[in-house]
Amino acid sequence: MRRVDVAFSVVMIVVVSVYGGCKGVEAPPPPLITSMEFKRDLYNGNGCLEYSWGSEGKRRLIQLSPNRKEGEGQGPMANDASQVQVHALTNGQYSLKEWQFPSGPAHPSPVVGATVELKEIEAVGTVFYEDRSSATDTKALVPMAVKCPAGTAQVSVVDPEITRLEPRMVARNTPVTITVTGSNFTRDSVVLIDGANPTTQYVSASMLEAELGADDTARPGKRGVAVHAAKHATTSNAVTLTIE
Numbered sequence: 001m002r003r004v005d006v007a008f009s010v011v012m013i014v015v016v017s018v019y020g021g022c023k024g025v026e027a028p029p030p031p032l033i034t035s036m037e038f039k040r041d042l043y044n045g046n047g048c049l050e051y052s053w054g055s056e057g058k059r060r061l062i063q064l065s066p067n068r069k070e071g072e073g074q075g076p077m078a079n080d081a082s083q084v085q086v087h088a089l090t091n092g093q094y095s096l097k098e099w100q101f102p103s104g105p106a107h108p109s110p111v112v113g114a115t116v117e118l119k120e121i122e123a124v125g126t127v128f129y130e131d132r133s134s135a136t137d138t139k140a141l142v143p144m145a146v147k148c149p150a151g152t153a154q155v156s157v158v159d160p161e162i163t164r165l166e167p168r169m170v171a172r173n174t175p176v177t178i179t180v181t182g183s184n185f186t187r188d189s190v191v192l193i194d195g196a197n198p199t200t201q202y203v204s205a206s207m208l209e210a211e212l213g214a215d216d217t218a219r220p221g222k223r224g225v226a227v228h229a230a231k232h233a234t235t236s237n238a239v240t241l242t243i244e
Helices: 002-019
Strands: 036-040 047-053 060-064 070-073 084-090 094-096 099-101 111-118 122-129 134-140 161-166 176-183 189-193 199-204 207-212 221-229 239-243
Touching: 036 047, 036 060, 047 111, 060 070, 084 111, 084 122, 099 122, 099 134, 161 221, 161 239, 176 221, 189 199, 189 207
Parallel strands: 036 111
Antiparallel strands: 036 070, 047 060, 047 084, 084 094, 084 099, 111 122, 122 134, 161 176, 176 207, 189 221, 199 207, 221 239
């Protein structure tokens, strides 16, 4: 009788262990990276990464010697940054300039950290958002000499300037494309007409085009035309568009 009781107890222990004692435990979310890390797998020459957070006006620099494999920079200081702008990146042999990652529209959650892994002919950038999601971009490097800056530097912000507007006179109720010529235009520049923002096409750093519909030219009079750079919140001089 005791052997039966012992056997029954063993069976029950096994059953309880299988069905009650082996519940899966969810792993805690990975810790947020709250700094800018720079990694590489090459040791030829110095490596450097000059970058800024999307909403800041100061560049930051991570610089490596041949004896170091990784570097770390200060984390983001602004809560509305959702992208990282790379101004210069080199491993001593291959380099790139003006890389913004991740590409595409801004993320609703702010960036809290980022990493750049520098390889022989490509770089992999990853941003980590406050909502614990992440996004990764890969950028090809090209054979190009990029001198590592001596230290952090203030980003120079140059106001856009308009030198010519074509046409300067438009008939009423007429759809028209106006061409704005000048300097220091960027891809985020928009044409403003009395503060309104028509559809703007970036052509080059010295030319923008804006499409006006018949409704935009329905009222006669003079309109002030300017160029606004959204990224740096700077606005150009104003020129006059006449609607007759």
